[in-house]
Amino acid sequence: MTPEDLLRSCCSKSEYRPNLQRPFLQGDYVIATDAHAILAIPKEECDASNLAPLDKPDVIPYLNAECAEFMELDFEHLNAEYKRLVNEYGKLDFKCKECGGDGKVDWEYNDKDWKTHNMRGECPICHGEGVVNPDSQYYKEEYCLRTEVEIGLPIPRIMFIVNAMRTFGKSKCMLLRQAREHAPCYHIREKEFKLAIMPIILT
Numbered sequence: 490m491t492p493e494d495l496l497r498s499c500c501s502k503s504e505y506r507p508n509l510q511r512p513f514l515q516g517d518y519v520i521a522t523d524a525h526a527i528l529a530i531p532k533e534e535c536d537a538s539n540l541a542p543l544d545k546p547d548v549i550p551y552l553n554a555e556c557a558e559f560m561e562l563d564f565e566h567l568n569a570e571y572k573r574l575v576n577e578y579g580k581l582d583f584k585c586k587e588c589g590g591d592g593k594v595d596w597e598y599n600d601k602d603w604k605t606h607n608m609r610g611e612c613p614i615c616h617g618e619g620v621v622n623p624d625s626q627y628y629k630e631e632y633c634l635r636t637e638v639e640i641g642l643p644i645p646r647i648m649f650i651v652n653a654m655r656t657f658g659k660s661k662c663m664l665l666r667q668a669r670e671h672a673p674c675y676h677i678r679e680k681e682f683k684l685a686i687m688p689i690i691l692t
Contacts, residue, residue: 491656492530493535494656495521495652495656496530496535497511497512497521499528500512501524503524506523506524508543509522509523509524513540513541514532514537514542515543515548517532518530519531519532519540520543522548525645525687526684526685526687527548527683527686528653529548529552530681530682530683531681531682534682551685552676552683554674554685556665556666556676556678557665557668558663558664558665559663559664560663560664561662561663561664562654562662562663562664562677563660564654564660564661567647567654568651568655571644571648574647575644578644585615585618585620587614588612588615590619591612592611592615592618593610593611593617594610594612595607595608596608596609596610646686646687646688649684649686650677650684653677653682657679657682659679662679663678664676664677667685674687674688
């Protein structure tokens with residue numbers, strides 16, 4: 490994987506975020522983000538030609554937020570854990586858990602006179618299909634990196650770290666923790682790249 494491939498893999502796939510569907514320039518970096526993870530690579534480390542500058546969202550201050558060392562990541566261990574999670578995920582029964590595979594759920598609603606009624610209607614998660622898309626975050630986010638400290642990094646976000654470490658030949662990286670009011674964020678800051686990742690809140 491080249492740095493350019495790595496950047497493209499971190500871009501948003503959402504039609505509602507057209508500005509984030511390709512890498513952009515900001516400061517001295519080429520930036521890619523899907524709004525859950527931010528990857529920044531210095532312009533001299535990749536091909537920055539044909540990329541346009543983008544002022545919003547302003548991600549540079551976020552990438553430089555105050556952090557503390559949290560734990561060292563070993564590439565071999567992390568890659569093995571990533572493969573294990575992907576293997577377990579591949580064996581899942583994708584029956585929708587919201588409706589139990591029935592495609593319908595019980596709804597409670599109020600009429601115009603504010604009287605409460607019950608009805609049975611289409612499941613909002615699987616849209617009446619009884620199964621969910623295997624690529625759905627609804628399932629992927631349950632398969633998180635759980636070390637001696639649970640940090641809530643699901644498969645897609647572990648993949649970002651594995652691919653970044655592989656691309657730049659990093660055998661070890663320091664995972665930094667940014668304390669925030671609702672949930673911490675995690676950062677990796679190497680000479681060749683910076684990565685900021687939103688975790689899943691584990692309950």
